[in-house]
Amino acid sequence: MDTLLAVRARGITKCFGDVVALDGVDLDVTQGQIHGLVGPNGAGKTTLLGLLLGLAVADGGGLEILGTPVGRALAAPDGVAGFVDGPGLYPSLTARQNLAALAALRGQDARTAGIDDVLAQVGLTDVADDRARGFSLGMRQRLGLAAALLTRPRLLVLDEPSNGLDPAGKKHVHGVLTRLADEGTAVVLSSHRMDDLEALCSEVTILATGRIAFSGPLGKLAAENRELDYRLLTSDTHAARELALGTDGVRVVDDAGLRNDADVLVVRALVPALDELVVGLVRAGIALRELAPVVSPLEAAFLALTQQQEAGR
Template sequence: MRSTPVARARGISKWFGQVIALDEVDFDVAAGQVHGLVGPNGAGKTTLLGLLLGLARPDAGALEILGSPTRHTLEVPVGVAGFVDGPSLYPALSARQNLAALASLRGTYKASAVDDALEQVGLSDVADNRARGFSLGMRQRLGLAAALLTNPRLLILDEPSNGLDPAGKQHVHQVIRTLSDDGVAVVLSSHRMDDVAALCTDVTLLATGRVVFTGPLAKLAAESDETDYRVLTSDAAKAAVVAADTPGLRIIESGETLVVRGPVLAIDHLVIRLVGAGVALRELTPVMSPLEAAFLALTHTEPPL
């Protein structure tokens, strides 16, 4: 089931005037897979999501959704649901009325289905409140509920955790995991590496419209050769001397807290050398996650100072 192709792109390109938004992109999503789509602003993520949702068509290449080539007409393929740049809602209508209106437009309205969708995303208690009073996180959850009404086989989500508090984020994460377990393919675009790490099995990284990495999440995390680590010891001055003498390490910041940069093997040697020098190691933490480090390395982005 999980090897079944749900979305398949080969060499797709899209341009707007002289601007190349996507440049010969290959992209595969299998049933039951949560596939992360990441990249800097302007990388082409929104354009690719729009193609998957049928909001635009590629100018070159081939795109198949649920086993069928996309047509030249602009329409959401049957079995596909989601949102880009946030869900569109009727602000004067309640959450329940919004979902009922959308279901009625499709000719699939069932009161029980609307109630089930609201319960799935944790909005039952505010089902009769007008959407204009909803927070950003509540609007995101209502957009997810609208997508669930269609029982999609391919779900497209753009920053689904945007505006959510920790409890709301965990609730949405659980909904996505349940959908994946049921065989739904999910394409999730996010700037938050913690969301990607928590949910995705595979990831595609875009930069300036091109794929710079695609594959298992663990492989992306291993793409960064060097990582910054924060080192807290019993003797900061002595630790800095030991670090400066450790092959493969660079000191990024010294003082009460030491920040060093290097491959994992060099960090291991540092720990051994500190213990040998009689310096107690109290904290050794990555300044950023391996995923963030790989993201910055592959997109040639400098980390903030």
């Protein structure tokens, strides 16, 4: 038997006048998966998330949410919660009153809806009785997440939930999302923060101008054979540079758009050639103090795939 998919999208198209925001998008999200959407500004992320939330209807293609085909009506499918473009809040109500009002709208009893619990989960207990009007962007994001949690969703859809979060807020939000996924909830979120996506998501979809450039496990992206730029900090930069220049498959990148720190060497290579260089350094008595990719494999893949797609238009 197939695992029940929280999202099954096939050939989704969505236009706004002449603008093709989504162009034949397929997306599978299994239950318990945190799936990240990445892409440049205007790629179609918010549009796609809006379709999952029932805020808009696709022009073409098929969309099933939690096993049920989505019709033409503008309504949040059962079991789905979340927000795009920031959560809708009542500014004159406190955090707690906002949640109580939402619970009441859903016919829940505010006393048993679990309001204190969701406030604690997102780290807003201390400001529970402050008005939302005075909330910062990060606090509003967290209150929006608390509101979504109240509905006990089986699919949670979040548009750039990391925006404005301080490190403590991020820790709370990551903890909540990971726990939900462990309990079987599917989470689809967009982000421009590659580090967040790498920390949270098992699969990512890269969108570029409405089309899918990549969709699958992060490991598959990282394993793809591509040259990356690496920063090396050694005990003798000059000697290391000479050695790198003499190593097959390794290029010294002087202008990597980095602050050109005289003590740092930046090379571009595939992993086997990089290994050669490291072995050579050690043999030559040069100590390697740091070695790290300049950008993460996800960011490198994202840039390469989107550039490729743009060049192909």
